[in-house]
Amino acid sequence: MTTTSETWAPPTEFAEDLYERYGLTCPPRWGTPRHPGRKSLGPKLWKVMAKLGAPPMPWQKYVSDVALEIDPETGLFAHREVGLSVSRQQGKTELTLGAQVHRAMAWKQQNIVYAAQTRGMARQRWEDEFWEKISGSDLARYARIRKSNGNEAILFPGKRSRMGITANTEKAGHGPPLDLGFIDEAFAHEDDRLEQAFSPAMLTRAMAQLWWASAGGTTKSVWLNKKREKGRELIEALFAALAEDPDAIRPRACYFEWFAPEDMDRADPATWRATLPALGYTVTEEVIAAELEKMDPAEFDRAYLNRTRKPTPPSDPNVPKGKWPGLVDAASRPEPSRVALALDVSQDRKGAAIAAASLRPDGIVHLEVVAHRPGTEWVVPAMARLHALWNPVAVAVASSGAPAASLIDDLIAAGIDVPKDKSAPLRGDLAVMRTGDITEACGQLADAINQGTVAHLDQVPLTAAVNGARTRRQGDAWTLDRTTSLVDISPLCAVTFARWALLIRGPHVLDDYDIADSFA
CATH class of the missing domain: 3.40.50.300 (P-loop containing nucleotide triphosphate hydrolases)
Structure with missing residues (x-):
């Protein structure tokens, strides 16, 4: 970013x-x-x-x-x-x-x-x-x-x-x-x-x-x-x-x-x-359309949309990005009563994301980036408004040295509490994720992508994060790595954490929640 x-x-x-x-x-x-x-x-x-x-x-x-x-x-x-x-x-x-x-x-x-x-x-x-x-x-x-x-x-x-x-x-x-x-x-x-x-x-x-x-x-x-x-x-x-x-x-x-x-x-x-300020003067839409047909998309973007061409991201064996395009569902919508929220902050703190995960009636988990903006000052007020509006299953945030951990006290001050009884969390409570939780969430999302049990809207920040994500070893498992990733992966981290919160907290706060619905 x-x-x-x-x-x-x-x-x-x-x-x-x-x-x-x-x-x-x-x-x-x-x-x-x-x-x-x-x-x-x-x-x-x-x-x-x-x-x-x-x-x-x-x-x-x-x-x-x-x-x-x-x-x-x-x-x-x-x-x-x-x-x-x-x-x-x-x-x-x-x-x-x-x-x-x-x-x-x-x-x-x-x-x-x-x-x-x-x-x-x-x-x-x-x-x-x-x-x-x-x-x-x-x-x-x-x-x-x-x-x-x-x-x-x-x-x-x-x-x-x-x-x-x-x-x-x-x-x-x-x-x-x-x-x-x-x-x-x-x-x-x-x-x-x-x-x-x-x-x-x-x-x-x-x-x-x-x-x-x-x-x-x-x-x-x-x-x-x-x-x-x-x-x-x-x-x-x-x-x-x-x-x-x-x-x-x-x-x-x-x-x-x-x-x-x-x-x-x-x-x-x-x-x-x-x-293109010369369109209609020295170039026409027909010419630009012809250029689009014959050029590599990234080079077209550089030449005619004035975008910086980025290197093709190398494949990370842990991120199944090849399956990601097949999970696009433009008509997918969250189930209002079955939504978990999460937030994440980029490694350099120049941007942040809020995401939602929702269990649809067909058992597919809908993933969506709700907001992705520069800075961090907007995150807690936005999450407080979403919390009041949606009454989510849970609000997930990573601790264990993650950039977003600095916002936990502000979230609590905004009325999003940690569970008073960890064995009986209430709807809307914070789900503070430890290192093991984060590793678990990353593996679970990779499995869900491979198994086709999630759907997304092909939002640019999220798809870019999937394509540019890199991982690092965490014991015998792996976790997403904000430092070495090629782009800001806060949107991907946020949906990963939101899905985890939905699966972990759903059985505690939803009477009709069947965790088996979330797996193929």
Whole structure:
């Protein structure tokens, strides 16, 4: 789980403002809002893009308008850094080129450097795309190209400006002061060497900017993933500050990210319309549908939904994840009088889950994640409300050093008591699980999955936890391991504990409970 919630959304006024200003119907999930009191050179860049044969789309107008805001107090760019995370085929290249040409022609003696995955890739784009578009446009008379290896540049003699390329090395950007640095295809960069090379060269340039852009990467895209996480945090903090004070100080970096959370169906055109800002302009739904048909789903998610591609989880022999898809029952519902609840907290305490297990009339145990959210402060109040609403068979929570053990006293204070008589627990009492109970619960759920005696709704957090779960030895048995698992497994732990509580406490509080119903 990341430090910021993928379910976060900006206030509705943000989308309304973007539509009113630019006609943008696909706002980013995270995006710096336009400052109403600042002028911008964005419209100047739009004219350059139009002359290059690519009139800006609404999303490009928005990004460039914010990126080129002028601070009225200094007369300089308000943003020293511009971060852009958007899917493939959305017009990133046209915006990148337009920003470089605008810079080269707007001021004298501008040094602009562009970097991609490799120097070879940078040269290919620089020569085959950038120069082709410049030389075929009305701006061709202002530019010429120099192709000598190691000294490649598109030159603007009238302004004595140059657009060059560089490699992804520590020495990139060394030399003359740098006015504009572009790091393209940031997903391919596994460290920050390029940023560290560019930044010192910009120190003495008052109007310097660093732009980076990329579609989603993989777990190896360390630099991009760090930038995305920081960008999300920046935007969420900015909107929180603006809600308190419309004149709050804004950061010197701006950020824009279009993204589809995991709970959005990759095959649903509504997902594409909410994620692809060029849809209906330069790409169509038919094209995206064709891409979905031919591409690996994980790569489609990376390229077009801007999701980080994760490695295929290795199989853990103790978790029968191969049987999990066959247990999906979209129509399954809990039996209100036969529900047990449980909670669990992730190892890093960045998230938590509440789950339910319910014995259906047909003997199948319904498993469901009731809530899965960032943080832990919400868990006890939510469990108290569910306890009052459902009057569950029991509420299970792990102790024995588990992360959720810290919440036991708060649960008791909220009115969810431990049994006064352990041999005769009451409905709704806490079921505090010891090490042996947890090991037993894990084995029982694995058996139930293999035997087909459970059903689930194919909820994304739970299915992801099943696929990414790892286990460790516990004596001659095993238990789920939060530390080595590839994802947050609190949803899986919670349903495991809820099922255990249902089986263990059901006979004590349900007159018609037959434990044999829970086994094949």
